[in-house]
Amino acid sequence: MTIKKSPEESRDRLDKIFHDLTRSLRVKDELSRFWLFILIMFCIVGVWAWGYQIQQGLGITGMRDYVSWAMYISNFVFFVAVSLIGLLISSIMHLLKIRWAQPVSRVAEQVAIAAVALAGIIIVMDMGRPDRFLNVFLHGRFASPIIWDVTVITTYLTISALLFYLPLIPDLALMKNRLKGKVPGWQYKIYDILSLGWKGNPQQFKLVYHSLRILMLLIIPVGLAIHTVTSWLFASTLRAGWDTTIFGPYFVAGAFVAGTAAVILVMYVYRVRYRLKEYFNDEVFDRMGKTLVFVCLVYLYFNVNEFLVPGYKMKVAEGIHLTELFFGRHALAFWFTMIAGLILPIVLGVIKYFRRPLPITLIALITLIASWFKRYIIVVPTMEHPHLPVQNVPEHFVHYSPTNPEITITLFAFFASFLIVTVLAKLFPVITIWEYAEHQGIDKKYMFEDYDQN
Amino acid sequence: MKKIIIIITAIILISVQESRSAIDWQVPDSYITMENPVTFNNVNVRAGRDLWDRNCKSCHGDPGKFNALSLVPPPPDATAEVMQANTDGAMFYKITYGRGAMPQFETTLPADDRWKVVTFIRRFDPRNEGLLTDEELLKGKIYALVGSENSTIDIVAEVQDKTGQLQKLAGSTIYVMARKTFGNLLVGSVSTDSEGRATFNIPAGMRTKSDGTVDFVLTLGDDFEPTVFAISGVQVKEPEPFSAPPRVLWSTNDRTQVWLLFTYFAALIGAWSTIGYIVLQIVKIRKLSQKNQG
Numbered sequence: 001m002t003i004k005k006s007p008e009e010s011r012d013r014l015d016k017i018f019h020d021l022t023r024s025l026r027v028k029d030e031l032s033r034f035w036l037f038i039l040i041m042f043c044i045v046g047v048w049a050w051g052y053q054i055q056q057g058l059g060i061t062g063m064r065d066y067v068s069w070a071m072y073i074s075n076f077v078f079f080v081a082v083s084l085i086g087l088l089i090s091s092i093m094h095l096l097k098i099r100w101a102q103p104v105s106r107v108a109e110q111v112a113i114a115a116v117a118l119a120g121i122i123i124v125m126d127m128g129r130p131d132r133f134l135n136v137f138l139h140g141r142f143a144s145p146i147i148w149d150v151t152v153i154t155t156y157l158t159i160s161a162l163l164f165y166l167p168l169i170p171d172l173a174l175m176k177n178r179l180k181g182k183v184p185g186w187q188y189k190i191y192d193i194l195s196l197g198w199k200g201n202p203q204q205f206k207l208v209y210h211s212l213r214i215l216m217l218l219i220i221p222v223g224l225a226i227h228t229v230t231s232w233l234f235a236s237t238l239r240a241g242w243d244t245t246i247f248g249p250y251f252v253a254g255a256f257v258a259g260t261a262a263v264i265l266v267m268y269v270y271r272v273r274y275r276l277k278e279y280f281n282d283e284v285f286d287r288m289g290k291t292l293v294f295v296c297l298v299y300l301y302f303n304v305n306e307f308l309v310p311g312y313k314m315k316v317a318e319g320i321h322l323t324e325l326f327f328g329r330h331a332l333a334f335w336f337t338m339i340a341g342l343i344l345p346i347v348l349g350v351i352k353y354f355r356r357p358l359p360i361t362l363i364a365l366i367t368l369i370a371s372w373f374k375r376y377i378i379v380v381p382t383m384e385h386p387h388l389p390v391q392n393v394p395e396h397f398v399h400y401s402p403t404n405p406e407i408t409i410t411l412f413a414f415f416a417s418f419l420i421v422t423v424l425a426k427l428f429p430v431i432t433i434w435e436y437a438e439h440q441g442i443d444k445k446y447m448f449e450d451y452d453q454n
Numbered sequence: 455m456k457k458i459i460i461i462i463t464a465i466i467l468i469s470v471q472e473s474r475s476a477i478d479w480q481v482p483d484s485y486i487t488m489e490n491p492v493t494f495n496n497v498n499v500r501a502g503r504d505l506w507d508r509n510c511k512s513c514h515g516d517p518g519k520f521n522a523l524s525l526v527p528p529p530p531d532a533t534a535e536v537m538q539a540n541t542d543g544a545m546f547y548k549i550t551y552g553r554g555a556m557p558q559f560e561t562t563l564p565a566d567d568r569w570k571v572v573t574f575i576r577r578f579d580p581r582n583e584g585l586l587t588d589e590e591l592l593k594g595k596i597y598a599l600v601g602s603e604n605s606t607i608d609i610v611a612e613v614q615d616k617t618g619q620l621q622k623l624a625g626s627t628i629y630v631m632a633r634k635t636f637g638n639l640l641v642g643s644v645s646t647d648s649e650g651r652a653t654f655n656i657p658a659g660m661r662t663k664s665d666g667t668v669d670f671v672l673t674l675g676d677d678f679e680p681t682v683f684a685i686s687g688v689q690v691k692e693p694e695p696f697s698a699p700p701r702v703l704w705s706t707n708d709r710t711q712v713w714l715l716f717t718y719f720a721a722l723i724g725a726w727s728t729i730g731y732i733v734l735q736i737v738k739i740r741k742l743s744q745k746n747q748g
Contacts, residue, residue, distance in 0.1 A: 142718050143710040151718075155725050162732055169739065196736070197743035204742050211735040218728050225721070 010442045017437050018178060021429040024274045025175075025183060032426075039419040046412020049405045050125055058128045060405050066390055067383040067400035072126035074375040075410050078258065079119040079417070080153070080230050081251070081371065085259025086112025086160050087223030091216040100287045102439060103279050103431045104263060107270070109164040110430070111262050114420035116157045116226070118413045123150075125409055145232035148225075156226045159219050164424075165194075166212050170205075170434045173198035174447060190427065200448020227251045234378070240317035241382040244309070250302040256295035257341070258371035264288050264364035266421060268357055270430050279431055282356060289355030292364065296345045303342065321385045329399070330381045333373050341370025479553060481544040488543030492569040494576065496589055500676050502574025505567050506532070509559065517578050525555050533578040545572045594623055594674045596683040604689050607654040607670060611646050613678075622650030626674065630654050632661075633669040633684075641670075656690060666691040 053060055063070050089108035093101035124130050140147035172195035180188060198204065228248035235247035244250075264285070271280040310318040325334045345367050348354040354363060380400055390398055402410070434447055492498050506517075510532075515521035517532035530537045540548070549568050552558035559568055576582055593614040601608050607630065611623040626646050631638035641660065644652040662668050668690050672683040 141707055141710070142715055143707075148718065151722060155722075155729070158729055159725075162729065166732075166736070196740040198739070199743045201742065204739050207735050207739050207742070211732050214728060215732060218725065221721075222725055 007446065010446045013440060014437050014442050014446055017440065017442075018174065018433060020274075020276060020279065021431050021433050021436070022175065022179070023276075024270070024425050024430055025179075025187075025427070027274065036419075036422065039415050039422065042415035043412060043419060046409055046415065049408040049412070053125075053405055053409065054130065060403060062396075062400050062402045062406060064397040064400070065393065066386060066397055067380060069379050069383055070400050071376065071380075071402045071406055071410050072122055074372070074379045075413055076119055076122045076126070077230060077251075077375040077379065078372050079115045079122060079413060080227055081255035081258040081375070082262045083112045083115035083119065083156065083160070083259070084223055084227050084252065084255035085263050086163070087219050088256055088259065089263065090163055091219045091223070095213075095216055099439065100284055103436060104267065104284060104288070106164070106167070106428075106430055106432055107266050108259075108263050109160060110421050110424045111259065111266060112160045113157070113164055113424070114417040115259075115262075116153060116160060117420060118417045120153050120157065121416070122413050125412075145229055145236055148229045149233060152222065152226045152229050156219075156222050159215060159222055163212070163215050163219060166208055166215065167432045167435060168428055169195060169198050169208065170200060170448070171429055171432060173200060174433055175429075187427065198448075200444065205444070224252060227255045234382075238387070239382045240315070240321040240385050240387070241310075241378070244306065246302060246305055250299075250306055253295065253299040253302045254371070254374065257292070257299050257345075258368060260288065260292045260295055261345075261364035261368040261371065264292065264361055265368065268361040268364075270425065271357065274425075274430065276430070279436070280357075285357040285360050286352070286355045289349050289360040289363075292345050292360070292367070293349035296342055296349070296367075300342050300346065303338070317385060317387050321381060324381055324385065325377070330377060334377050337370045337374040337377055340366050341374055479548060481540075481547045485543040485547035486541050488541075488546060490542040490546075490569055490572055490576075492566070492573045494573055494582070494585065496586060497676070498570055498573045499577050499586065501567075502570040502572070502577075505563065505571050506574050509563065510571065513555075517575075527554070529556070532575050537575060538579050542572050542576070545575060589677070591679045592677055594626075594678040594681050595620070596628065596672050596674065596681060598670075598672055598683055598685055600685060600688050601653070605656055605658075607656065607672070607685065607688075609644065609646070609652045609654060609672065611650050611652070611674070622648075624648045624650055628652055628654070629673045629675070631671045631673065633671055633686075638671050656688070660690060662690050664694050666693040 061070070061072075086108050089101055090105035090112075094105060124133055127133065136147060136150055140150075142148075172191045176188070176191045176195050179191070183191075228251065231247040231251035234242040235244060237243065267280045267284070267288070270276055307322065311322055314322075324330055345363050348363055349360070354360060384399060434444070437447065438444060506514075513523050513525065513529045514532060515523070515529075520531045520534075522529045522531055537545075546568055548556065549563075549571060550558065550560045550565075563571075577586070595612045595614075596609060597611075598607050598609045600606070609628055611626060611628060612620045613623040613626075615621050623646055625648070627643050628646060629643045630641045632641050641657065642654065644654045646652045656668075660668065666689055667687045669684065669686045670688055672685075674681050
């Protein structure tokens, strides 16, 4: 693979790679317009619902005194979870020099940026008085995980954006050189500004490698922190089902499951829509399928811990909680998350046939849906089982069910994150061109004229 | 078959022996012949009843109701034949030293009290039936005033005689109690003199309510119909200065642990200074391109 190619061959090959990978920038057919239209419409409806919620107050949601964390918080945890995949694929796998993961790393960063940005927005949407958002910083209490969470999400978003941007700089220069007149003026201008006048000399590459290395190391503690701190929001209370010490690693393990599934889905869409069969090839899907099995096994191990230990002790509140999960009101959702979100990907994922692109994508879709319900199962049943008896309240205080505006706002988060991923894919190539080309044996001097001159 | 019968018989015999030995509690002769020094009268039986309620009832239950705990061996009811078959001395011995689940009271009750318990149990001995007639309770009255500087309580007590006339109550015990949230706490007692008067010295260091006052309750002994005289709000001490803690959330920043703050800010500064360094590298990349242009 890494055999150096002759100059002519290299140039031809580079042209082909560039052509394939910038196809996403050029595709402008009915389907992509329709897709954008759907996304924007849903986002507008979501923002309208949020405005209605601000006007009417949180009373229009299904949340009441007992269940005061519900679908928004579940959704928040889900998006934080999905964002963690950026850490696994673009940092850890990169540092371990895992070759097949290289084309996936920008997809993982896209997913991470979209998810973590939405996580921040969802939290603001869960506030009854979003105009008081700044108070979180002005009057934040450092003994509460909330300020830690706000801090770490902001930090993670910044690092993810940088990790997306840095490898993009040489690509931007390539696009600036080759796409003049082929893309709208404003788009070309963006490439021009963001490429920083990149010349591609070795010192510049050295700086990029150096910075990337630091960022990849930095994102590991920050990425782990983002989901661990989110788990502390729950684990620092004494509620049944939340009061455990393994909640940090439990959330992190679950996050990798959701993130891997999300990346497989996005990858498959790119493969089909942008005809990138050669790039997101069967091997990549096979490896991602194996990764999914592996992270599911780790998560299964934590689930066993999470349910068996309270099951042995059967403290009163824990007992009620577990019974409700296993056989009660939430049994259907619980067993769906367990079977579809954990057992299914493990059992099918070990069979080679199911790791082919289409089957593994379908499995990933089911896993991702189950992952969302898993967060719902973590948040809502515990809120419904306080330690003190619930009495003298109306029925709709005792059991939570989401209302229409609430569901609309939750859906907004999904469509807004799709929109972010779509815009990123329409503006920038979904695979790092120069890195991929180099792996194909094309020397940097054929990409950047300045590379040889110094 | 024969062997089995022998074994079963042996087991039954052994278990009978076992349960017999539970009943069979050897008491030294010196105790069996001991006589109860406490007179069998209403006052002592009442005292014995109070001791029984506090020390014995939890296992032996209420006399005559056979509601003892189901322990092995079973604690007998006070009216049971097994119990009454003991001599006074034997009962005293068993209370004093205990055995198995029956605790010893040698170190927890004085000998006099142990004898009073025996006296109370004897109240249910069929041989003693009709010996004690329930005396009619006396009707007494207490009057009291707080003395000079709120340091004493001056008490006058009277009793109704058979003709219904009020007489001075001489040589009787007055119990002084303080009213607390969950009941009255005995502070002390005084005896009335021949004039029916008594002076109770309020203890200097006694606990008061936060405003420095005590609500006193005075009563007569068990021989009297329930009689109380209450003196509320006696200012025993200066009121304590108001020191209720301010209402705060548990995790305000001034209560945050130093190590927590250190962790937070170390992580924050560490991460953002690294990000700052990366931004500097990006600026450097830009400068490198400009230099080449020029």
